[in-house]
Amino acid sequence: MGCRGGGGGGRRHRRHRxxxxxxxxxxxxxxxxxxxxxAATLDRARCLGLPPLAATLVGTATHEAVRGTVHLxxxxxxxxxxxxxxxxRVAANVTGLPPGTAHGFHxxxxxxxxxxxxxxxxxxxxxxxxxxxxxxxxxxxAVAAVAAGHKPVRHEGDMGNVRAAADGxxxxxxxxxxxxxxxxxxxxxxxxxAPDDGGxxxxxxxxxxxxxxxxxxxxxxAKVAPPPTxxxxxxxAKGGAAGGGGGGRxxxxxxxxxxxxxxxxxxxx
Ligand SMILES: [Cu+2]
Numbered sequence: 001m002g003c004r005g006g007g008g009g010g011r012r013h014r015r016h017r018x019x020x021x022x023x024x025x026x027x028x029x030x031x032x033x034x035x036x037x038x039a040a041t042l043d044r045a046r047c048l049g050l051p052p053l054a055a056t057l058v059g060t061a062t063h064e065a066v067r068g069t070v071h072l073x074x075x076x077x078x079x080x081x082x083x084x085x086x087x088x089r090v091a092a093n094v095t096g097l098p099p100g101t102a103h104g105f106h107x108x109x110x111x112x113x114x115x116x117x118x119x120x121x122x123x124x125x126x127x128x129x130x131x132x133x134x135x136x137x138x139x140x141x142a143v144a145a146v147a148a149g150h151k152p153v154r155h156e157g158d159m160g161n162v163r164a165a166a167d168g169x170x171x172x173x174x175x176x177x178x179x180x181x182x183x184x185x186x187x188x189x190x191x192x193x194a195p196d197d198g199g200x201x202x203x204x205x206x207x208x209x210x211x212x213x214x215x216x217x218x219x220x221x222a223k224v225a226p227p228p229t230x231x232x233x234x235x236x237a238k239g240g241a242a243g244g245g246g247g248g249r250x251x252x253x254x255x256x257x258x259x260x261x262x263x264x265x266x267x268x269x
Contacts, residue, residue, distance in 0.1 A: 040084060043084070043086070044076045044084070044086075046086075047074050047075075047076050047086035048074055048076055049074075050074040050086075050181045050182070051181070051216050051219070052071065052072060052073040052074065052181075052216075052217055052219060053071070053072040053073075053181055053184070053185050053214050053215065053216060053217060054069060054070065054071050054072065054214070054215065054216075054217035055069070055070045055072075055188070055189045055212035055213060055214045055215070056068075056069055056212045057069065057070060057092075057094060057189060057191060057210040057211065057212040058113070058210060058211060058212060059096065059209060059210050060116055060117055060118045060207070060208050060209055060210060060211060061116035061117060062117075062207065062209070063096070063193070063209035063210065065095075065096035066094065066095070066096040066097060066191070066209050066210040067094070067095050067096055067210075068092060068093055068094030068095065068170070068191070068210060068212070069092070069093050069094075069212075070090065070091070070092045070093075070189045070212065070214075071089075071090070071091045071092075071217070072088055072089070072090050072179065072181060072184065072214065073088065073089050073091075074086060074087075074088060074089075074181060075087050075088060075089045075175055077143075077146065077175065077177075079143050079147075082147070083143075083146060083147040085146040085177065087146070087175045087176060087177045087179075088175065088176050088179040088180070088181055089173060089174070089175050089176075090159060090172075090173070090174055090175075090176055090179060091172065091173040092105070092162055092170055092171075092172040092173075092189075093169075093170065093171055093172075094162065094164070094169065094170035094172075094191065094210070095168060095169045095170075096168055097164035097168045097169070097170065097209070098164065098168060099164060099165070099166045099167065099168050100163070100164060100165070100166060101163070101164050101195075102161045102162070102163045102164075102194075102195035103161060103162055103163075103164070103170075103191050103192050103193065103194070103195065103205070103209065104160075104161055104190075104191070104192035104194065104195060104196030104203050104205025104206075105159045105160060105161055105162045105172075105189075105190075105191055105192070105196070106124050106125075106155075106157045106158060106159055106189070106190050106192070106196070106203075106205075107124070107125045107156070107157030107159065107179065107184050107187055107188065107189060107190075107214070108121035108122050108123060108124060108125055108157060108187060108188045108189075108190045109121065109122035109123055109124070109125045109157075109187060109188075110122040110187065110188060111186040111187050111188050111213040111214065111215075112188070112213075113188065113211045113212065113213055117207070117208060118190055118207075118208030118209075118210075118211040119208065121187075121188035121190055121208075121211055122188075123202065124155040124157045124158060124202060125155060125156055125157035125183075125184065125187050126155040126156045126157060127156065127183065131153070131154070131155055131156075132153060132154070132155075132200060132201070133154060133155055133158060133198070133199070133200055133201055133202055133203055134152070134153055134154025134155070134158055134198055135154065135158065135160050135196065135198040135203075136154070136158065136159060136160045136174075136176065137152055137177075142175075142177050145177065146177050151178070152177070152178065154178070156178040156179060156180070156183065156184075157179075157184070157187070158178075158196075158203070159174070159176060159179070160174075160196060161195050161196050162191070184214055185214055185215065185216065186213070186214065186215070187213075187214050188211055188212065188213055188214065189211070189212045189214060190208050190210070190211050191208070191209050191210040191211075192205035192206055192207065192208055192209060193205070193206040193207040193208070193209050194206035194207075
């Protein structure tokens with residue numbers, strides 16, 4: 001009652017409301033519930049906010065017809081509610097290879113394309129120089145490795161093989177759990193003449209047929225996607241929410257927990 005009336009009374013009223021302490025027990029419960037969820041949301045945002053990278057591949061002296069581009073983009077992998085990880089999608093588009101052939105495909109240590117044979121790029125990239133060579137894991141194994149939090153035994157730059165189609169072109173896309181964008185920028189993509197068979201020390205992939213330095217790429221202005229609407233069945237940008245009783249507000253919040261899923265699996269080439 002003392003708060004009614006003129007402007008001074010109104011200010012006093014607002015002060016009263018601000019000072020009221022939150023119930024301690026309720027705050028503790030809220031923190032326990034929202035802590036892990038908030039951490040996961042921040043991790044996802046940090047992952048998807050990483051700057052994407054790209055490399056332009058140029059044929060080496062013996063394979064001048066080879067040309068290509070490779071894009072490396074962050075991807076949030078959340079196959080289920082118990083595990084999630086920031087991985088990298090590597091997508092390559094290459095032309096000028098012999099039809100139907102497989103080629104070792106790696107990240108090499110140095111972003112140096114000054115020699116025509118590709119050798120100035122050095123060896124396979126890994127933060128641990130004593131790491132042995134290997135081929136990427138199959139999808140299920142890669143997910144299990146991420147879930148278990150252990151690092152598979154292979155170079156971080158060991159990306160396996162790409163295969164040229166009948167026209168000599170490669171259209172390739174795959175997720176890699178060991179490729180970390182911040183670690184590979186400024187290094188090189190190398191395409192080899194022969195397939196990588198996983199043997200030591202570097203997979204017996206032979207000469208280098210194309211090389212390209214990995215750098216930051218120009219990113220077009222972000223398109224802000226509308227929040228997912230679980231009940232919307234994909235139709236009507238505006239109208240969907242008006243339908244069905246009760247679910248309208250809750251649906252986007254529920255969807256938030258699932259939208260990070262990047263298909264779940266590590267796709268094979
Ligand atoms: Cu290599």
